[in-house]
Amino acid sequence: MLAAQHWFELLSQSPLGLYMQTSRWAFAVVEMVHLLAIAALGGSVLLIDLRLLGVILKGESAKSIGRDLGRILLGSLVVLIFSGIGLLSEESMKCYFSPAFRWKMALLASSIVFYFTIHRRALNRAGTASPGIGQRTIAVISMLLWLGVGVAGRAIGLI
Amino acid sequence: MTQPLLQHICQVIYDSHVGTMIRESDYAFSIIESVHVLAITLLVGSISILDLRMLGLILREIPVTRVSRAVFPITWTGFAVMLTSGLLLFWAEAAKNYLNPAFRIKLLLLLLVGLNPLIFHTSIYRRVAEWELQHRSPWRARAAAIASLTLWSGIIVAGRAIAYF
Numbered sequence: 001m002l003a004a005q006h007w008f009e010l011l012s013q014s015p016l017g018l019y020m021q022t023s024r025w026a027f028a029v030v031e032m033v034h035l036l037a038i039a040a041l042g043g044s045v046l047l048i049d050l051r052l053l054g055v056i057l058k059g060e061s062a063k064s065i066g067r068d069l070g071r072i073l074l075g076s077l078v079v080l081i082f083s084g085i086g087l088l089s090e091e092s093m094k095c096y097f098s099p100a101f102r103w104k105m106a107l108l109a110s111s112i113v114f115y116f117t118i119h120r121r122a123l124n125r126a127g128t129a130s131p132g133i134g135q136r137t138i139a140v141i142s143m144l145l146w147l148g149v150g151v152a153g154r155a156i157g158l159i
Numbered sequence: 160m161t162q163p164l165l166q167h168i169c170q171v172i173y174d175s176h177v178g179t180m181i182r183e184s185d186y187a188f189s190i191i192e193s194v195h196v197l198a199i200t201l202l203v204g205s206i207s208i209l210d211l212r213m214l215g216l217i218l219r220e221i222p223v224t225r226v227s228r229a230v231f232p233i234t235w236t237g238f239a240v241m242l243t244s245g246l247l248l249f250w251a252e253a254a255k256n257y258l259n260p261a262f263r264i265k266l267l268l269l270l271l272v273g274l275n276p277l278i279f280h281t282s283i284y285r286r287v288a289e290w291e292l293q294h295r296s297p298w299r300a301r302a303a304a305i306a307s308l309t310l311w312s313g314i315i316v317a318g319r320a321i322a323y324f
Contacts, residue, residue, distance in 0.1 A: 028319070032319050036315055038204040039204045039311075041204075042204040043200070043203065043204020043208055044203070044208070045205070047229070047230070064218075064220065072211070113174065150200075151193070158189050
């Protein structure tokens, strides 16, 4: 675990970290970018998973909806990761010891792995017929995982 | 009366029982604020999908009305929760909000973002049957989409900025 702690210390002492810690507005601006990307990611996750659940756009191909909205999802995920590193550098030691931050990283890793594996396969297989229990479960798990990332993220600032 | 009427009203709201309760509770404000952020994600995340569809960037093969029918229930749910939680947050902070420049800008942007669909639905959207299949919607619909994306982004930024003043 010492190795991980070392990386967090390096980040807090890096030029980025020092800039984020001393600038008056940098943290606020990066946080706003982070929030905007959350809205974009949340919207695309929700629509993709409601399609998998068979609630919306039932007649349309789940695969092409997943591909189009997946671009928004991945684009906002990239913005979230980069802005997230900026936010992290401002308070990396606090985050290192924060249970909420550790939960968030675990949930984020799970969400991403789930998205590229089981979720992707379900999207490719989904037809226009009423979805089965397996497909519905995958949609619900996906929504809960991403929601969990957001809730844990919010909790970093509270606990 | 030494202060403007509106400021006086904000002070009365601020001093009220419910306002004080939310403000002084350990968790109430943070919980309501988290719900508020989640509702904004629903609202902005869903409406921006329709905006991007009209701009011809995503879901081009799906008619605009099908996308809007899928999106609107989510958008309105998000709006209702956002408004309710927002009013509760205002209840707790009214007197501070009154003087907050970010809050004033946010209210102005909310007014503008409300006008946008009013104009959109009474003009170009009335003839949506004529253009709903087009991959890229007519320029007036695209203008409304860009206005929506810009204003909602501004509202999120201004909303976050309230805490910094």
